[in-house]
Every structure is written in structure tokens, then in C-alpha cells.
Amino acid sequence: MGDLAQLVLKRLGYGLLTLLVVSILIFFAVELLPGDVAEAVLGQGATPETVAAMREQLGLDRPAIIRYVEWLGGAVTGDFGISAVSGDPVMQVIGTRFVNTLFLAAYAAVIAVPFAIVLGIIVALLRNSVFDRVANVATLTSISSPEFFLGYILILFLAVKVPLFPAIASLSGDMSFFQLLERTFLPALTLVLVVTAHMMRMTRASIINLLASPYIEMARLKGVPPWKVIVRHALPNAWAPIINVVALNLAYLITGVVLVEVVFVYPGIGQALVDAVSKRDFPVVQAASLIFAGTFILLNLAADIGAILTNPRLRHPK
């Protein structure tokens, strides 16, 4: 296991380096956008004097590189600065938003991951049957449709035609956990539909891939029932690619849901990021981007660790 710890540390080190590069890229990307905070905040109402006064108050009249280094100095010590637009600490601006995003991602993942894997096993078992075909067509259709379209379809059928669930997922502080689950059901279901196909098809493919192996043939010959062949013999060797795909989709659930947030008016971090970019609110853009980048790095790391743990050959290298 010492090797594993070493690997984790090494990967975390690379991760930090990646975050640094990301932060530089984000900073200069925001700088390249036309206009700055002062112009964006004042909008059509900007006059040269008010823009100048606001730039001075925000320190935007200093060179870009100095502002970046100052920001980096703060970030290293855990201080992500204050929002240039609202003047509140960045963590306060995006903190609750990030928690909301995590909640929705977890809600969708808790449904989607077991559903996709079980469905993948079943279609592998019943491969080339009508059920297999239907399941494939259905999941491929849902992954091929843009997610806002899926959202609108769900709203139309489950909120307008048959009013089962609320059409907008606006949250308020005094909701119970179950009210929260009901409010956010439609966005969560949309996300489930978006991510299921990928995971299900990977499960199916990697299991079917293994079914041609001699040891599966052996299991069959000794009379093991088909479902047991798959669950006991094929699945354990198929975990590595499945875990990879699951990790990728989990990252997507956190970073790629801005359209779903907009359609269902869900106060997640994606909308906050879009708002911040439109206002050129660099500290908020930076913090949100780093959170996204960090999510990808950590989940990829988790996928690799998972692949190692499920593979004895990697766990005990010669």
C-alpha cells in the first residue's frame, strides 16, 4: 500500500500544479474579454468619470500581473478575495451555491449510478434481445438530446400536463429534506437521463468483452447460471473501465449542469459562474473555475485508485 500512498501524493502534487496553470489561464482569459468590471456593472449607464472612479476603488488601474500575483498570494493562504461586484467574500458568494450543486449532483448520482450499472448488467445478460435494443435506444436518445430539451420535455409532461412535480426548483431555507427532494426531482431526473447511457453502455460493453474469455467459458461449462457468471465472474474484472466512466460522469454532474440550472431556476454554482463572467467578476470566476478543476482532478484520482483497488495485479505489482 506504500506505493498507493506515494501515487496519491504524486498525483495531488501534479493536481496543484494543474490548478496553478488553470488559474493563470482563467486570469488572462478574463483579461482578454472586452470591458472590465466597472464597465459591466455600470452597463449602459457608464460615463468616463464613474468608470474611472470605480476602477480606482477596485484597484483595477494597476497592471494585470500585479493583481494576479496579489490574488495568488491570498489564494495560497486560503483567502480567495472579495467579489469585485458585490464586495462580499468570494466564499460567501459561492459557498451555498456550491453546496446546492453538490446536493443536486449527489441526488442524481444516487439514482443514476446504481440504475445505470444494474441496467448495464441486465442488458449484458439479455444482450441482443428486444429489451437490450429498447434500453439502448432509449438511453442513447436521452444522451443525444440537449439537456435543456430533456428538461423542457419533463416539465411539459410531469409538471404541466400532469402536475406531479414543481416546474421550478427554487429553494427556500425552511424546506424539509423531503420537500427539497420533491422540489429538485425534475432537475435530478434530467441529469439522470443525461448520464445514464454512458455508464450503462460501458458496463454492458466491458462485461460482454469479458464473456469471450476462457475462464467465463469454464464457468459456463461447470453449470453456473448466466446471471451468476456475470455478477460473480465477469463484473469483478470489468470494474476498472466502469469506475472510470462513473468518475467522469460524476464530474460532469458537478461542472456541466448550468443549462439544467437555468431551465429549472436552480441556484447552483454554474449560474453563479455565468453571472460572474458576464460581470467580469474575476475573483468569483477564478474560485468557481478552480472548484471545477479541483473536482475533475480529485475524481480522476479517485477513479485511478478505484481501478487499482479492484485489480489485484495492480494492487500487488511485481
Next chain:
Amino acid sequence: MTKRDEDLIRRIAQGARTGQISRRDFMNYSAAAGLTVAGATSLWTKQAKAAPSAGGTFRWGIHDGNTGDTHDPGTYVTRTMIFLAHTHRSYLTMINGDGSLGPDLADSWEANETASEWTFEINANASFHSGRPVTGNDVVASFNHHRGDDSTSAAKALLSDVVDITADGNTVTFTLSGGNADLPWLMTDYHFAICPANDDGTIDWRSGDGSGPYQIDTGEFGVQFSLTRHDGWHGEGAWFDNVDIIVLNDPNARQTALVTGDVDAVSQVDVKTMALLERDPNIQVFNVPSAGAITLPMHCDTAPFDNVDVRNALKLSINRDEIIEKILYGAGTKGNDFHHSPAQPYWPDDIPQRDYDPDQARSLLKKAGAEGLTVSLSTADSVSAGAVDMAVLYAEHAKEAGINIEVVREPNDGYYSDVWLKKPFSLVSWGARPTPDVMYTLAYKSDAAWNESRWQNERFNEILLQAKAELDDSLRAEMYREMAMLARDDGGTVIPFFNNFVYGARGNVGTPDALASSWESDGGRAASRWWFTE
């Protein structure tokens, strides 16, 4: 009918509305006051229908909010903040449903003879949500927030001719560098919300305290706000117990929320689906003409627009009717190339409408020696819904007149910093301004920072200043008529239309008969003016 009778009928009608008198008494009193039976019956029905009832939580979906919003009145820009401001803060004056100017925080106001000094009396009953009474000092501090060298307020330019503001108890005096008969109207500008003053003369805007009809309990910018009624409010109305403001930026989400009853009202309905929504018996759609406009300014100092015949040819080659029909789905009022809407006071109703006339445009071009004219029109999708489509449609209209308009699609980002005022011919969206003076001073005065058409007309600027200080209404109306004619026939701005505000509410929401045209949702004051009928 004498003034006294009118007054009497108004009082009787008010009695009917508040349920103080029965229908029979109402008919008798009305007859005594000189009303016919039919007149009294219709008045009774109207008043009884309009009887507001108190209670309920008003869930109000607003169409434009941003995570980066703040309570700073100087940088209010989104509809959510503007409407919230009209709900939790107060202004000195307000625009009534019928378009007249009425009191808000200020009970009364008067000017000296040259309109260069105005005094406002603050309502003695007005109090902040914290319990402290509103005084003249709060008003002075709130206005100083928009003045001075280090002010970052977008409203700074509006107060440029204010020299001094002083307070004596509840009396506030504005001293101006010149006369401005419109100052009380200017006070309704959404930036001029009154906030509590700190001891050092600054204002406390961060806490979100105000003296409006509702106080904020909880809120998250760009997401939602929960408010409860402020019992010490100085005004009339505020029937709801609670108000929930929900930011609904997505047009589809807004519409769905209204249809499913997740909200009671929305501040904007997509004009494309307006007709479908009107067929739903549970939904009311309001279509209110406003003073907001789309303008197409041409730089009058840049060729080929420096020739007035070319400018007028371009004004003649736009088919306004088709644009209103196809881009706005009918939700607009035809423009006449002067920036003064029927929804504003002093609107001259006798100016001939300029219509689509490609033949005349052709002959004007010939006169100017500019046949086969090619111009570029800059626009962007973010300017207004259908802005690019409108420019393309205009280009088609202009082909008939032998003008080739090349539509240039500019980036949405930074349109107002990089394109507006810089490109010689562009498409601009203007919000509603309360009076023609504010509009003309902002964007048509020769030295205005936003003189978007760079138009210089000596006579126009001369009467603009005269009209500003003129306290006689009929003289003023005459001056605005002359200015309209000058802008229409010499100015550099094509004004295809004034857009309507199209918004909606559930069927159980009661509204006054006249809805204010200053903003969507009854001038942004739906929370204090509307009620539940059941």
C-alpha cells in the same frame, strides 16, 4: 359637473370600495351628486370589483437578476433590483397608475418661480424598517451618494445640475444651477431610493434597510428574496402579507411557473407566446404601452449621415408596421422619429405619422446625390429580443428605396462600451424615462455624453433649456411639440417603435384599472398595488 361634485363622487366611490356604504346608499348619494343611474351602476360595479382584500403571499417571478447584484442604489441595473427597490425602499415621488406624478416619501413639493430651487416635505409618518423615522438627513445622504467626485453611481449624470441639497428637519431643499421644472419627476428614477444615513453623511445600503411597504427577511442575490409587510408604511396599499421575489431569467421557466401556479405573477411574458397564454382562462396577460424604445442613431457628423436628406431617406425606408407585427407580435406603439412616447407627459398628438415611403426616400437620395447608398448597421442579439432580425428586416425594406444596409452582428459582450456611441449607425435599446426632458437631455442635447446621434441643432437646444425651466404646462407642451418636429425632421435617429411591457399574473390576482407604464409589473410596484381576489 362642478369640482365639488367630482370630489363628492370620488369620496362616495371610495366608500364603496372600502365597503363603508351599501349599494342602495351608494345609488342615492350618487344621484344626489348628479350622476345618472347608469353611471352610478357602472361606477359601483367597477369599484366593487376593484375592492382589494388583504392577505396572502405574493410570489412574483422577475425576469432579470444576477448573482452580482447588490443593494447599492448607485449600481442598480437588473429588473430584480429595481423592482425590489420599489418594494422595500421608498422614493420621494412616484408615478401613479394613470401616469400622473404622486407622493411617495414626500407629501408635497414646490418650486420657486424659476424652478431652480425645490423643497420637498417628507411624510412625518414614514419610518425605516429598523423603526427609525425617515428625516431630511437620510434624503440628503441618499442623494449625495450619487454626487461628488468619488461617486460610482450610474445616476451621477442625472444630478449634474444640482448644486446643493440641504435638510431642515423634514424639509429638503434642492438648489439647482438652472431651472428644472421636471425635478419632482426625476425623483422617481430607480437609483434615487432613500436609504438610512450614517453619522458621517454616507448611507447604509448594505443592510438592505428601507422605508418601503415590505421589509426583507431573507434574500440571495440573483436567486430570491422573502419580504414581510412593514406595518409602519406611510403609503396606501400593500395588501399582501408576504412577498416572495423569485428570479426567473429563463423565458420558458417563467411561463411554466405562471401556468403551473408556482408563481402568482411574472414581470415579462415572451411576446412570441403571448397569444397562446392569453387563451388560458387562469392567466391574465397585460400589454401596456411604455416609453421604452428602440433607437437607430446615425452620427450626424459622419458621412453619409451628415446630409439631412440621407437621414430622412433612411427614416422613410423602414416599414414600422411590419416590424411591430413581425418582431414584436403587435406589442408596440409606432415611433415617429422623436423620442417622446404617448406614455409620457406633454406628448404632442397632432404630429403627422411618418410612414414607409420608398419612393420619397429614393427622391431624397437623388437630391442628396447619394443614389445606391450603402451603409452598415451595427447590432447584437443582446440589445433586445429580435434585434438582429429587425435589422435584417429593415435592410429588406430599405432595398426598395435603393439603399443597401449591411447588417453587422457585433459581439454581445461590451456592446455598450465598444459599439454604442462609436459606430456611426447602430441599434440601441432605451428604458422608459419619466419625462421628455429627461430623455432629450440625456441623449439629444448637443453636449450630452450620450448624444448618440451627435446631433447639433441650435434651436432644439435653446428650447430644451427653456422648456426645462418653464412651469406653465401649456407653454411647455408647445415647446415639446416644436422639439419633436425638429427631432423628427432634422434629427439623426430612426425610432421604429416604443415597445409595450407584456407581463402576466394568475387569474386570482386583482389589479387597479390603470397600470403604470414606467416599468413592467405596474411600474415595478405590483407588490404594493395588487391583491388577491380569492
